[in-house]
Amino acid sequence: MMKLKKIFAGLIFVLAQSFMVPAAQAHPHIWIEGGIELVFNSQGYASGVRQSWLFDELFSTYALQGMPRDKAGQVPSAELEKITSEWMAALADPESHFFTKITLAGKPLTFGAPRDARSTWDPKASQLVLSFELPIDPPVKIDAKGIEVDIQDPSYFVAFDYKGGVRAFKGIGAPAQCKFGYMPPRPLDPKTERLLWSIPPTQKELPENLREAVRQLSHQFTVKCP
Structure with missing residues (x-):
């Protein structure tokens, strides 16, 4: 986890200095719009979880600052592969x-x-x-x-959002009887939110009382095949 935070925290520090973004001074620091798929094999067994993370x-x-671009604004595949390797190594902590x-x-x-890891860049939306x-x-x-x-x-440190709720959760090759569900995170109380927003980017770990509070922010996806 610390390796991942070092990668992201360096970016956050420069963002705060260069762009003067107030939100960069508080938790969370990075926002991800997610997509998720549960993959089933030919025997009908769950065999993998595919994810797609759209960064803010x-x-x-x-x-991608400082990376070369072509005329269409695309980043060379070699640069994207390098980013992917670094992030996947950090996330494996x-x-x-x-x-x-x-x-x-x-x-x-x-x-x-993990397999089939890749990063893509949309120059029109300016998102990875x-x-x-x-x-x-x-x-x-x-x-x-x-x-x-x-x-x-x-x-x-990272906040997730799954637009569409259960519609963001798909089954690939799922048996017909399987039923998919989704439970969104429970909202934080105003006091906890204020405490989280007051934490500076230099503080990498949450206090114990806040760690307990943010456990309720899990996105829960379920599948039952009766």
Whole structure:
């Protein structure tokens, strides 16, 4: 987690100095619009979780600052591959582990090494997208008790949004009887929000009382196949 924060925190510091953005002085620092898919294999077992992270415009613009562009504004694929490698290495830290947890009937499952990781740049929207798949190792059969995928940064350094709720959650090759659900994060109380917004970007860890409070900010995606 610390490696990831060092990568992002350096960007946040320069953003605060260069762009004078008030929001860069508080938690969260980076906003991501997410998309998520649960992949099933030919036997009908859940075999992976695919994710797409659309970074906010301000962070995206700075992350690519100084990189060469072609006439259409595109960034060379080699530069995007370098960013992807750095981010995936940082996200693999056991503490953050891609901000993703998955359980089957309440029991945690393990992921294999991520695959199909890539970054893309939309010059018109000035936004970066990171996409990747976390294989479920081994694949599992989902029953009526169901599977749950939780997305959250426990430090609230990164905030997620899933527009459309359950419509942002898709099944690839899912058995017909499977039912998909989504539970959004519970809103924070005003006092907690003020405390979070008062934390400077130089402070990498949340106090214990705030760590407990932000646990309710998890996006919970469920699938049951009765």
